[in-house]
Amino acid sequence: MIIEPRMRGFICLTAHPKGAEQSVKNQIEYVKSKGKIDGAKKVLVIGASTGFGLASRITSAFGSDAATIGVFFEKPPMEGKTASPGWYNSAAFEAEAHKAGLYAKSINGDAFSNEVKDQTIELIKKDLGQVDLIIYSLASPVRTNPVTGITHRSVLKPIGSTFSNKTVDFHTGKVSEISIEPSKEDDIENTVAVMGGEDWAMWMEAMKKAGVLAPGAVTVAYSYIGPSLTEPVYRKGTIGRAKDHLEATAFSITDSLKDIDGKAYVSVNKALVTQASSAIPVIPLYISLLYKVMKEEGVHEGTIEQIQRLYQQRLYAGGEVPTDEKGRIRIDDWEMRDDIQQKVAELWEKATTENLSEIGDLEGYRKDFYNLFGFDIKGVDYNADANEMVAVESIK
Ligand code: NAI
Ligand code: NA
Secondary structure (H helix, E strand, C coil), rough: CCCCCCCECCCCCCCHHHHHHHHHHHHHHHHHHCCCCCCEEEEEEEEECHHHHHHHHHHHHHHHHCCEEECCCCCEEECCCCCHHHHHHHHHHHHHHHHCCEEEEEECCCCCCHHHHHHHHHHHHHCCEEEEEEECCCCCCCCEECCCEEEEECCCCCCCCCEEEEEEECCCCCEEEECCCCCHHHHHHHHHHHHCEEEEHHHHHHHHHCCCCCCCCEEEEECCCCHHHHCCCCCCCCCHHHHHHHHHHHHHHHHHHHCCEEEEEECCCCCCHHHHHHHHHHHHHHHHHHHHHHCCCCCCCCCHHHHHHHHHHHHHHCCCCCCCCCCCCCCCCCCCCCCHHHHHHHHHHHHCCCHHHHHHCCHHHHHHHHHHHCCCCCCCCCCCCCCCCCCCCCCC
């Protein structure tokens, strides 16, 4: 069977197993090329199938020979339908980990539920005893709180007033003005409930209670700040409130882990093309200009480069983990460099439909977007039979 990308709006309905496999292999090769990292050996990654979470799982396994358990929410392949990209990524990751003699098992289900937390804890007890690193990398538009039973939906809106600015439809390259209406009060609450730190704290509490956290265990969640250009819709918008909450939760988790000498960090990462970021107005235009400038300056990174650097030069560099004045690890340092932001701001003023393919990196944006679904990956023969059914024993 030949699998092609099928787009609907900002999402792609198909995914390519061979492309996903190649993309995982490329990430593994990158991590290996950077040498060993003296990191954690038993690692749980919550949100392990795509983006920063997948990169974290790969970096732990192939940088530090770690045993990994991955939790995610993905669709397996079905008759006449491809799996979701994260499912293929995870199948490929497990195959490669097993080939390398590394323990790797996965749990496919709703990480916000008590059931998946219990299932994960049981698996840790049975196979690993305890874990020493927990990466929390969920991105979801919806969460059902297991205590209240209430289902919350997150929104990406400015707070207080309408925000108008430029955006781009990255498929067509058309630059236009958009206006986003401000949030209503429960939009903030709901977004904080989905993307804030409550569920992270619930995971850590359940694991501590079950005795599956090793002494000195570290947990890391991912955040974003970005420039003033995107502030109204990101850091000062509803999602920014959720990130404020996530960042504050790091301190309360650290307090709760005092007796095992544990520590919670937030790492602020760089803006990258993911399914989630493509759906936020204004951000795709910012990313396409940012990519152009960072590539020209030789400081562009993707998820794997970011996480490999997080591990090797921040978490496991030896000695104190460097943080900013708010206790956050910063690997958005190159994105936020004054000269980079200055150039992006200048290009932003000029950007039009006519000049964007020249002054911005629309091509790089599109390529990254297709890559998320296993398309347009170097080294894959897309005319060959895609052999869609990948059976994976250990994905429960
Ligand atoms: P992603 O969409 O690539 O990954 C999300 C992961 O969460 C996937 O593994 C998915 O299966 C899993 N997931 C979603 N809902 C789930 C559920 N109910 N149960 C179990 N698993 C579930 O997202 P990405 O971009 O890697 O984001 C991860 C974190 O990094 C987020 O906190 C995001 O805000 C943050 N971040 C993202 C940036 C970007 O530009 N993409 C920049 C900086 C931070
Ligand atoms: Na992720």
